[in-house]
Amino acid sequence: MTEDGGVPLMGTDGGPAFMSASGRWSINVTVHGIGQPARRLDDGEDQIWISVEQFEALLDAAVGRPDVTVTFDDGNLSDLEIGLPRLMDRGLKARFYIPAGLLGEPGRLDAWGVRELHRAGMVIGSHGWAHRDWRSLDWGPGGATEVEEEMVQARRHLEQLTGSDVTEVAVPFGSYDRHVVRSLRRTGVTRMYTSDGGWARTGAWLQARTSIRADDGPDWPQRVMVDRPGLGRRSRDRIAAVAKRFRG
Numbered sequence: 001m002t003e004d005g006g007v008p009l010m011g012t013d014g015g016p017a018f019m020s021a022s023g024r025w026s027i028n029v030t031v032h033g034i035g036q037p038a039r040r041l042d043d044g045e046d047q048i049w050i051s052v053e054q055f056e057a058l059l060d061a062a063v064g065r066p067d068v069t070v071t072f073d074d075g076n077l078s079d080l081e082i083g084l085p086r087l088m089d090r091g092l093k094a095r096f097y098i099p100a101g102l103l104g105e106p107g108r109l110d111a112w113g114v115r116e117l118h119r120a121g122m123v124i125g126s127h128g129w130a131h132r133d134w135r136s137l138d139w140g141p142g143g144a145t146e147v148e149e150e151m152v153q154a155r156r157h158l159e160q161l162t163g164s165d166v167t168e169v170a171v172p173f174g175s176y177d178r179h180v181v182r183s184l185r186r187t188g189v190t191r192m193y194t195s196d197g198g199w200a201r202t203g204a205w206l207q208a209r210t211s212i213r214a215d216d217g218p219d220w221p222q223r224v225m226v227d228r229p230g231l232g233r234r235s236r237d238r239i240a241a242v243a244k245r246f247r248g
């Protein structure tokens with residue numbers, strides 16, 4: 001028995017997985033930029049820009065862990081130039097959430113780069129159109145064009161590039177409320193990734209993620225991917241996520 005009364009299981013490829021009363025638990029990690037930035041960073045963006053060493057330690061810890069999902073946000077060029085070869089070396093698959101409206105800007109992926117990731121077997125998802133904060137969109141009739149661009153056009157554009165359905169979304173800045181959730185549900189999104197931290201229920205529509213940050217030390221993979229928080233902590237994380245989901 002685990003601390004929450006569940007039975008430990010083996011994952012599909014022999015890695016550890018856990019079963020609790022409500023199902024299996026997964027951990028989702030988020031990478032933004034890696035190595036030397038190829039563009040001028042936005043305010044505060046340096047705090048989530050990690051070194052190649054940090055990235056490699058994260059990937060090494062994810063090998064043999066089917067319960068760990070590695071995700072990339074923001075469509076930075078380092079996804080392709082640093083991320084992809086190191087994922088391939090380790091036989092790992094990852095999920096890339098790309099702001100379609102920023103493709104081809106300096107330091108970002110272009111259409112070719114997105115196709116390369118997709119051809120290599122990576123999952124391509126949407127990170128909206130222009131990396132706007134979705135909570136500050138005008139959800140009334142006046143904002144319909146912008147909402148359509150963020151929720152629908154962004155996905156359609158990536159679908160045209162890859163020739164595949166794009167049904168997953170990672171919320172820019174992890175900023176969401178009931179308008180965002182309702183719109184994503186209504187437009188047929190199959191999975192919504194947040195930045196709420198903590199463990200997520202495997203297969204759930206809403207998936208919390210934990211971002212790796214520039215000042216995270218070498219113990220980060222152990223702390224985030226191995227040390228399981230107690231049931232109390234997980235309940236608090238989930239209550240916080242439910243509150244966000246329904247705020248208006």
Ligand SMILES: [Zn+2]
Pocket residue numbers: 073074127131172173
């Ligand atoms: Zn982002």
